[in-house]
Amino acid sequence: MKKLNILYAISFMSLLFQTNLHTAESVITFFIKNERPEVKLDNDPALAEFVSGKLPQPSYVIGKDDEISSSRIDGVRGIPATYLGYIATSDRNGQISFPRKQQNDTIHLIITPRINPIFMIHPTLVHHWEILPSQPVEIYEITRKKDKKLNSYYFDIINVSTAIKNKKFDEQKAEMYKNILAGKQAIPLNTITIFADPKTIQVPTGISQNYYSTNFILPTLVGREVDTKENSLYTLSIKQYFEQVNTTSKSDAAHLATMIANQ
Numbered sequence: 001m002k003k004l005n006i007l008y009a010i011s012f013m014s015l016l017f018q019t020n021l022h023t024a025e026s027v028i029t030f031f032i033k034n035e036r037p038e039v040k041l042d043n044d045p046a047l048a049e050f051v052s053g054k055l056p057q058p059s060y061v062i063g064k065d066d067e068i069s070s071s072r073i074d075g076v077r078g079i080p081a082t083y084l085g086y087i088a089t090s091d092r093n094g095q096i097s098f099p100r101k102q103q104n105d106t107i108h109l110i111i112t113p114r115i116n117p118i119f120m121i122h123p124t125l126v127h128h129w130e131i132l133p134s135q136p137v138e139i140y141e142i143t144r145k146k147d148k149k150l151n152s153y154y155f156d157i158i159n160v161s162t163a164i165k166n167k168k169f170d171e172q173k174a175e176m177y178k179n180i181l182a183g184k185q186a187i188p189l190n191t192i193t194i195f196a197d198p199k200t201i202q203v204p205t206g207i208s209q210n211y212y213s214t215n216f217i218l219p220t221l222v223g224r225e226v227d228t229k230e231n232s233l234y235t236l237s238i239k240q241y242f243e244q245v246n247t248t249s250k251s252d253a254a255h256l257a258t259m260i261a262n263q
Contacts (some may be wrong), residue, residue, distance in 0.1 A: 130187060
């Protein structure tokens, strides 16, 4: 009996270690793709037939020798973003990734050109960040939920300003978001801040299908005419307050196809 207890304890500790290791490797990631001009297929039957024939084929995504050309994933490169003390920039595929440092399934997304540091010790130690009321801003609340009947997962994405206007929040929650938008309350810790004009980044609101994973693979955003130079110059002035995310560029087909498929 004693031997069984020891074996059980060893097995439990092994499982605990594996779980912690797996959690440590979890990421929050998403893509920002370039807006493509709308193609009307009604007036071009040949093009419609070509596209409809190609789309169902996996080989249309995966190029020769199992590689995906960066031109086929038309991402917006050079968009800076922060999350829980980390700073990262979108790569050639438009992908931004952070180590996942939260356990709950709700994350905030803020899109604004600049944020305001509130110092504990000026100018070296920042206590928290606030929104600058003088800057354009959009806040989104993203929550991963489970449909128990269908046994499937999905993201519910809410535009906060619209929800306040339509009275979708309770009084306490609405007041909290109003204070954050007015720069009177700290930006929540579980927030990804994208430094850009919110008019240039389109976020899909509503329901978006997802698969459960310890990773957070957020729906793809769409960028149009994003001024990455101005945004990058601004982040040079605040990068000392964040840890740079150093990710190995993974352009192989298996990695990118998995990320795209699991959105």
